Structure formats: C-alpha cells, structure tokens
Amino acid sequence: MDPQAKNISSKLASLGAALTILSLTFDPFLQLLVNYPAENHEDANGASIPYAQGYSKGEERESGVLVIGNESTTDHNGYHGTETTPDSQMVAAITNGLWNMDFRQEPEYNCLGSNCTWPLHVSLAVCSSCYNISSYLNVSHPSDVVDEDDPNAAVSISPEDNLKYSLEPHIPLTITNQETESSYQKEGMIAIGTSLPNATINFQHSQTLLFAFAMIKAADQYLANKTTWAETPVEAVECGLQLCMNTYFSSLENGKYSETILQPHSERVSTSWRATLSEEQQNRSSTNIGTDNWNPIGHEYYLPRADFQLQLSANQTAIFFNSTNQTASSQDTGLSPSANFNVSQPAIDSTIAYLHSLFRTEPHKEPNVAALGDMTHYTSPSTQALYNSPSLNSTFKNIAHDMSSAIRNSNNRTISGRHSTYEVKIAVSWGFIVVPMLICVLDLLFLLAAMWQTKKAGVPLWKENVLAAAVWGLDGETKEQARMDWDCKKVGVRDGGWTVQFRGGRERGELVG
Numbered sequence: 361m362d363p364q365a366k367n368i369s370s371k372l373a374s375l376g377a378a379l380t381i382l383s384l385t386f387d388p389f390l391q392l393l394v395n396y397p398a399e400n401h402e403d404a405n406g407a408s409i410p411y412a413q414g415y416s417k418g419e420e421r422e423s424g425v426l427v428i429g430n431e432s433t434t435d436h437n438g439y440h441g442t443e444t445t446p447d448s449q450m451v452a453a454i455t456n457g458l459w460n461m462d463f464r465q466e467p468e469y470n471c472l473g474s475n476c477t478w479p480l481h482v483s484l485a486v487c488s489s490c491y492n493i494s495s496y497l498n499v500s501h502p503s504d505v506v507d508e509d510d511p512n513a514a515v516s517i518s519p520e521d522n523l524k525y526s527l528e529p530h531i532p533l534t535i536t537n538q539e540t541e542s543s544y545q546k547e548g549m550i551a552i553g554t555s556l557p558n559a560t561i562n563f564q565h566s567q568t569l570l571f572a573f574a575m576i577k578a579a580d581q582y583l584a585n586k587t588t589w590a591e592t593p594v595e596a597v598e599c600g601l602q603l604c605m606n607t608y609f610s611s612l613e614n615g616k617y618s619e620t621i622l623q624p625h626s627e628r629v630s631t632s633w634r635a636t637l638s639e640e641q642q643n644r645s646s647t648n649i650g651t652d653n654w655n656p657i658g659h660e661y662y663l664p665r666a667d668f669q670l671q672l673s674a675n676q677t678a679i680f681f682n683s684t685n686q687t688a689s690s691q692d693t694g695l696s697p698s699a700n701f702n703v704s705q706p707a708i709d710s711t712i713a714y715l716h717s718l719f720r721t722e723p724h725k726e727p728n729v730a731a732l733g734d735m736t737h738y739t740s741p742s743t744q745a746l747y748n749s750p751s752l753n754s755t756f757k758n759i760a761h762d763m764s765s766a767i768r769n770s771n772n773r774t775i776s777g778r779h780s781t782y783e784v785k786i787a788v789s790w791g792f793i794v795v796p797m798l799i800c801v802l803d804l805l806f807l808l809a810a811m812w813q814t815k816k817a818g819v820p821l822w823k824e825n826v827l828a829a830a831v832w833g834l835d836g837e838t839k840e841q842a843r844m845d846w847d848c849k850k851v852g853v854r855d856g857g858w859t860v861q862f863r864g865g866r867e868r869g870e871l872v873g
Contacts, residue, residue, distance in 0.1 A: 368813055375806055379799065386799055392792040398784050400475075406779020407476035409469040409610055411483035412771040414667075414702040417447035418710030442662055444710035451714060453766035457759030458718070458745050465762040466617050467610075468769045471779060474615040478777035480607055480622070482676055483768050484701045486570065487604035487624050488760035490753040491562045493574070493596045498526045525576055525594050530561050533596075535576045537589040548583040548736075549747050551575035553719050555658030555712050563600045567628045567656040568670070570708070571715040572600040573756075577747070583736060599756045601715070602626055603657070603668070605701055606764065607676050610777075625673040628655065629700055632669035657708060667702040711763075718742040 423443045453465055469476070501522055526534040535550045553573050557563050560572045575597055582592040604626040610619040635649040649663060650656075657668060719742050738744040749755040 369817075372806070372809055372813060375802075376810075379802055379806055382799055382802070386796050389792045389795045393789060393796075395787050395789065396784050397787050398782060401781045401783060403472070403779040403781065405776065406472040406781075407470060407478065407612075407777035408774040409478045409481075409777060410467050410768045410771055410774050411481050411608075412701075412767045413484060413773060414704075415484055415707050415767045415770060416702075416704040417450060417770050418704075418707045419445040420706035420709050442709060444706065444713045446710040446714040447707070447766070447770070449766045449770060450711055450763065453762035454714065454718070454759055457762040458742060458755065461750075461754065461758065464758065465765045467765050469610070469612065469617065470774075471612050471777075473779055473781055474612065475780035475782065476612040476777050477780070478608075478610045478775055480609055481775045482605055482607050482672060483764070484670070484703070485604055485606040485624070485764035485767060486760045487602050487606070487626065488599065488753075488756040489562070489602075490597060490599040490756055493527070493561050493598045494594075496527055496530055496561060497576070497594070497596050498528065500524045500526070523589055525596075527561075527574065527576065527596060531559065531574050531598075533574060533576055535578070535594070537578075537582075546583055546589075547578075548580075549575055549577040549743075551719065551743065551746070553716055555716075556660065557656050557658065560598065560600065562598055563602075566600070566602055566626075567654070568603040568626045568668075569657060570601045570603060570712055572598065573719070573746070574598040575746070597752050599752055601756065601760055601763070603670060603703060605670055605672065605676065623673070623675050625676055627671055627673060629669035629671050632667060632700075632702075633657070634666050635663040636666055637663065658712070662709070665705050667704050668708060669703075670701040719746075 420442045421444075456463070456465055469478075501524070522536065524534060524536040528534065531552060533550055533552050535547055537546055551573060552575075553571060554560065555569060555571055557566050557569050557572075560566075560569070560574070563569045563572050577595055577597070578589075579587070579593045581587045582589065604624045606624045607622040608619050609622065610617070612618075630652040633650060633655050637649070650659070719740055738747065746752065746755065
C-alpha cells in the first residue's frame with residue numbers, strides 16, 4: 361500500500377474513533393429534544409360559590425300556646441304563641457354537626473375542574489364560642505338532702521358524704537351526688553339551654569344569641585365507678601350559637617375544599633327586629649318589646665316582629681374592597697358597604713325551637729346524664745352526643761359551620777371565582793437536534809469514505825474478522841513479505857484464535873491456518 365493510501369486510511373480511522381466517542385452524546389441530546397412543560401390556565405367564569413344575604417326558611421303558625429323562654433303557657437295579654445316547623449336542610453345541618461366529627465357540610469360550590477379560588481366574600485352565618493366557667497362553680501357540703509321517695513322529707517347525712525356544685529345565682533344549675541352505700545343513681549352531667557342573654561354568663565350583651573348551652577359535668581371515671589364523688593373532677597362549660605357575618609376566603613385544591621374565616625362580625629341594625637304591634641296592643645302589652653339600643657333575638661314572650669338585620673363592619677368593608685391583589689366592587693360581589701343581612705322571624709323562631717327540642721324531652725325537665733345502677737341514662741340522644749363529645753368547642757364549631765353552609769345553600773346568590781386548569785404540553789427544543797443530526801451526517805460521510813477507500817485499495821468489503829483472510833488469502837504485498845521470511849516456522853499473526861503459518865519453499869510456499 362502506497363504511503364498516500366496509508367495516510368488516508370489513518371485519517372479515516374481517527375475519524376471513526378472520534379465519531380464513536382461523539383455518538384455517546386446521541387441519546388442525551390435526543391432526550392433533551394422533547395420536554396413536557398405544565399401550565400396553569402385560569403378561567404374567570406369557571407367557578408361560583410353561594411353566599412347568603414338573607415335567610416327566610418322555616419314556617420311559623422299562630423297557636424293558642426305561648427312560648428315563654430323554654431316553657432309553654434297560655435295566651436299572654438291577648439297575644440297567641442306559635443307552632444314552628446324548621447327547614448329540613450337546617451335540621452340536617454344541626455344533626456350532622458352534633459353527631460359527625462369528621463364530615464362537614466360545605467357550600468354547594470361549582471367548579472369545572474379540581475382547582476378553583478374565590479375572592480373574599482361576606483355571607484350571613486352562624487358563629488360559635490365556648491367558655492370554661494368552672495370558676496363560677498360554688499362548692500358546698502350540705503348536711504340535708506331530699507329523700508327521693510319523699511320529696512317533702514329531708515334526710516340528714518354527714519357533710520363529708522355529700523358534695524354540691526352549683527352555678528347559682530348566675531345559672532340555675534346544680535349537681536349533687538350522695539356518697540352512701542345505698543346510692544343507686546349517680547348524676548354525671550346536668551345542663552340547661554336558653555335563648556335569653558340574661559340567663560347566661562358570657563352572652564349577657566349578645567343581641568344575636570340563638571341558643572346557649574351550659575352544663576356541669578363530672579369526669580367520666582365517676583359514672584364508670586372508678587372514683588368516688590369527692591375525688592371526681594367537675595367542670596362547667598358554656599357554649600353559644602350566634603347569628604353573625606363571616607368573611608370567607610374559599611378555595612378548591614386538587615378536589616379538596618377549604619375555607620378561612622376572617623374577622624367574623626355580629627352587629628344588629630338598631631331599627632330591626634321591632635315588634636309589629638298596633639298602638640293599642642303596645643299600650644296593653646307589659647312585655648319587653650325591645651328598644652333600638654337593646655333588642656336581642658331571644659325574648660321572654662313571643663311577639664310578631666319585623667326581620668332581624670345585621671350590617672357590615674368597617675373592617676369587613678375594608679377587606680372587601682381593599683384586600684391584597686383584590687379589586688372588588690359592588691357589581692363583582694353583589695354587595696355594597698351599606699348592605700344589610702336579613703333573617704325572618706319564622707326562620708329564627710323555628711331554628712331556636714328545634715335547638716331547644718333537641719335537649720328537652722318534656723317541660724321543666726333539664727337535660728342530664730345519670731347512671732342508674734350499671735346503666736347510663738340520657739334524657740335525650742343529643743345529650744348523649746354532648747356528654748360523649750371529646751371537645752364541646754369542636755362540636756359547637758361543627759354545628760355552626762354546618763348551619764352556615766345550610767344558610768348559604770338556601771340562597772340563589774353566588775360569587776364568581778376563577779377556575780384553574782393544569783395543562784401539560786409537548787414542547788420540542790429544536791436546538792438539541794443539531795448534534796444528533798451532525799453525528800448522523802458524519803457517520804454517513806465516514807461510511808462513504810471508508811467504502812471508497814476500500815474499493816480503491818482493492819480490498820473486498822468483508823467484515824473485520826479472519827474469515828476474509830481464510831477465504832481470499834492475504835493481499836499481494838503481505839504474501840511477498842511472507843515469502844521473504846519463508847524460513848520462519850511461524851508468522852506470528854493471531855486473530856480470534858487463528859494462527860497463520862508459512863509452509864514450503866520460497867517459490868512454492870503457502871500460508872496455512
């Protein structure tokens with residue numbers, strides 16, 4: 361082979377080695393060629409959520425019975441009482457909040473996908489609060505107790521065997537257990553419900569109180585006969601449900617709804633909830649019909665009244681129109697700073713009557729929990745739910761939340777939100793195709809150059825193994841060199857285990873494997 365041909369073959373071999381190394385980058389560049397970016401697209405018309413600016417569900421009919429606080433009586437000063445029927449959705453909400461600690465009733469939102477957000481919005485709602493009032497308990501050791509068989513007779517026992525807890529004079533609630541061997545009934549809880557602010561401790565100044573529940577409860581170990589009455593811890597708790605206005609921030613993320621309540625507010629419109637009586641009836645009435653300054657929801661006597669109204673606070677107005685990254689207007693939200701929130705008297709009276717009915721099985725009978733021998737007795741199923749509740753604060757929060765959802769779902773007003781769609785696209789980065797294309801072009805050029813050089817040298821186009829030498833023999837130059845070394849017993853050419861030997865003389869020698 362002439363030197364020029366060897367030089368070309370050497371360069372081709374170097375090019376092949378470079379292409380082999382360069383080919384290692386082929387797959388990585390192809391992987392970078394295609395990617396899948398995700399984008400979040402928002403649709404301003406893809407979501408809605410209800411809010412309530414009023415509530416008028418429930419029915420109320422006049423009757424010959426007049427409700428005084430928690431009791432029933434006859435006509436008072438010529439005014440009849442009422443019979444009420446609560447809204448079924450409100451009944452379901454109260455029941456679910458009372459018994460179900462895990463599942464909450466949510467507003468009936470509309471979202472085209474699984475991700476939506478709604479702007480800050482205000483809605484009529486129910487708020488709850490609970491207070492530990494154990495500091496108001498009066499503890500005493502009376503020496504005389506009432507005989508259960510003869511209420512007019514008194515039984516004298518040792519003061520150390522008797523312990524009395526009472527919330528009087530604030531709330532008419534007392535729990536007493538006699539620590540005697542013959543004691544058969546053990547009282548574990550005594551409670552009372554009211555809608556009158558002056559019959560409470562922490563809701564004295566509330567004009568929006570729907571229902572307050574106070575109880576004195578002994579630790580569970582007492583009814584389980586694990587502690588004596590004198591050793592049993594006793595606590596008192598008061599919880600309340602009030603009409604209010606909540607500012608909500610609601611969102612739906614991956615199909616899970618969540619909401620945050622910002623600065624709940626409860627303020628009665630001073631001119632609302634007035635008794636709708638004629639002048640003659642007002643002159644004849646000795647009941648407290650309310651004033652502009654003080655007119656709570658709960659009154660001792662029933663009187664027909666105009667709607668109860670609540671109004672926006674200054675903070676809620678500021679949140680509504682000046683929140684961060686939020687430009688709200690009355691057109692966007694359906695609300696204005698002067699908007700009032702109305703609740704009809706049938707809605708209020710029917711809801712209050714139902715709350716009282718949950719815990720009172722008969723007039724003059726306060727809800728309680730007692731142990732009769734080995735059996736625990738509850739005056740009502742609802743009393744059992746509150747007695748067994750791990751947290752009264754959580755239970756009343758659940759009731760308030762579900763009642764608020766029922767109020768919001770009862771209205772046709774909605775707030776528009778944004779619907780977010782998570783889209784995955786196929787994107788091609790054409791710049792990364794340059795290297796794979798360059799490799800393909802160079803490989804093709806190398807193949808063509810190798811074929812041309814091989815043909816030019818007269819070498820058959822065989823694969824790189826000893827099969828070519830075995831079939832065709834060596835080229836002329838190699839044979840001539842081998843003949844010059846004819847006296848060598850072995851020409852040390854080994855390839856894939858084949859040994860090529862030269863046998864014979866200079867003129868008639870041959871290569872054998």
